[in-house]
Amino acid sequence: MSYSPSDRRTQIEQLYRTYGHVVMGRCIYLLRNDSEAQDAAQDVFVKVMNSYDRFRMESSPITWILKIATNHCLNVLAARRAPWHAKYRRHAQNVETQRLTERIAPERTSMIRAMLEKVDTETQQIAIHYYVDEMTQSEIATILNRSLPTIRKRLAKFKRVADRELSHDAS
Amino acid sequence: MTRPEDLHGQRPALEPDAPCGVRLHTLRRHLFEELPPEESKQVRVHVEGCSVCGRRISELRAQAESFAAKVDITVESDAILARLDQQAFPNQAPTHVGARAPAHTETRAHQAAHPQAQAEDRGRGQDRGQDRGRGRGRAIVHGNTLVGGMIRYAHRLESRIALAAFVVIALLVPVGVAYFRAHSESTASDYPPPLVLPNRMKGGPSLEMYVDRPQGPEAAPDGVRLREGDRVQFRYKAAGHGYLFVVSIDARGVISPLYPDHPGTSLAIDATRRKILEGSVILDGAIGPERFLAFFSDQPLSFAVLEARLESILRQGRKAIDAEAPLFSPDENVDVASILIIKEPTK
CATH class of the missing domain: 2.60.40.1930 (Macroglobulin (MG2) domain)
Structure with a gap:
């Protein structure tokens, strides 16, 4: 379906007004940089607009948008993988700036973020949806088009890694 | 509800913060009016009687309002x-x-x-x-x-x-x-x-x-x-x-x-x-x-x-x-x- 420029502007404004805080929250949470987060959030909305017809058909648009935003930010992070580890460690130890999503469980979300670099991209995404967004495993399986056992396996892997890291930090 | 295993024999550090069983994502979907009417009603009733969920709902609303006040949508x-x-x-x-x-x-x-x-x-x-x-x-x-x-x-x-x-x-x-x-x-x-x-x-x-x-x-x-x-x-x-x-x-x-x-x-x-x-x-x-x-x-x-x-x-x-x-x-x-x-x- 094609849309006129005025249609598109209206759609974008509505989308941003409704979901902007969620997308920005996810981008800031993962990228830890306001300007990069703003840039990434715009990219996310471009992706949403490119799939606008699909977006309208989604039974849970917020779930879908969280998936797109998470995936995009993880790709941005993958592009600068080298500084990832040190940067995340630094931020995990210095959590005085609690913003947006982190108000809800700052210690846990910071801890999750610090663990992300230890696992592959798909596990990162699953861990964020499970621990930060608190989606159910079946919700995650649905939006990522993966089986429930796969989600469980990935979460178990993440927990093993987290367990090892926490034990290491404690010792 | 599926919960992660306890990592250290106590309250898991990574456990989703949903002590009453209502997850953040459910609250969020409730706010975005995405839940089926029956489930939405259950959540609304629950939130009225649950201080934790009440606080979380307030925080989600505050985030949205704070963002709307700071950002120029145009x-x-x-x-x-x-x-x-x-x-x-x-x-x-x-x-x-x-x-x-x-x-x-x-x-x-x-x-x-x-x-x-x-x-x-x-x-x-x-x-x-x-x-x-x-x-x-x-x-x-x-x-x-x-x-x-x-x-x-x-x-x-x-x-x-x-x-x-x-x-x-x-x-x-x-x-x-x-x-x-x-x-x-x-x-x-x-x-x-x-x-x-x-x-x-x-x-x-x-x-x-x-x-x-x-x-x-x-x-x-x-x-x-x-x-x-x-x-x-x-x-x-x-x-x-x-x-x-x-x-x-x-x-x-x-x-x-x-x-x-x-x-x-x-x-x-x-x-x-x-x-x-x-x-x-x-x-x-x-x-x-x-x-x-x-x-x-x-x-x-x-x-x-x-x-x-x-x-x-x-x-x-x-x-x-x-x-x-x-x-x-x-x-x-x-x-x-x-x-x-x-x-x-x-x-």
Whole structure:
């Protein structure tokens, strides 16, 4: 379906007004940089607009948008993988700036973020949806088009890694 | 409700913070009025009697209000519209992958020859500051092809680092899974050596290249030396994969989508037969090595993903490359085939 420029502007404004805080929250949470987060959030909305017809058909648009935003930010992070580890460690130890999503469980979300670099991209995404967004495993399986056992396996892997890291930090 | 296991014999540090059983995502969906009426009613009743959920709902609302107060929706919408417009290129002008001249020089030449592209570039220029030097490219169509109409798109990456080292990519195939490996070596000309590793695995997916010659198509082996203006075409064998994305990386590190010819998602392909990709690619004047990479996957891949991962390899330099950093995890089931060419100046 094609849309006129005025249609598109209206759609974008509505989308941003409704979901902007969620997308920005996810981008800031993962990228830890306001300007990069703003840039990434715009990219996310471009992706949403490119799939606008699909977006309208989604039974849970917020779930879908969280998936797109998470995936995009993880790709941005993958592009600068080298500084990832040190940067995340630094931020995990210095959590005085609690913003947006982190108000809800700052210690846990910071801890999750610090663990992300230890696992592959798909596990990162699953861990964020499970621990930060608190989606159910079946919700995650649905939006990522993966089986429930796969989600469980990935979460178990993440927990093993987290367990090892926490034990290491404690010792 | 599924909960993660206790990691330390006490309240798990990573456990989702839903002590009453109502998850944050459920509360969020409730706020966005996405829950079925019955479930929404249950949540509403629960929130009224649960201090934890009441607090979380208040926090979610506060986040939304705080954001709305701080952000200029019009400015953000303009920026998003500009990015969307940037993607919607008119398919008019021929172009090439990479360029010998600096980007701005070639852009001027390109604009002079193609006023429509000039207008398009003007529009894009407004957004360039937000593009962080990624140099979103131009879309191009070339009407003269080997098989049919050729569609080309050049995705430009402004030079960020001097490529004193460059990359040679290899495939690692543990248990049938392709890995991406690159190798960097400084030379007097800043160009990588020709590929010395095999570009395909036996029985796996493959990418073949043919050059248009007066006497007919000629198979181009890996490491072949070609010239600006040469027209090449690709044939692939998917070996069971349903999607294909072909990109090129030239000597300056410019990553360009070729099939499809825009930064979208993989093409759906015939998974069982060896087939020729429609259209052809005309080589530009960017002298030096250029690698064509074919990503075979079971799910569509986005150009953004490929670009990000390729850039991550390019940026990490030799150390990371020697560590054999994979482009894709085994579970992603993406196979990569590649062909290296060395572009020489036209006589």
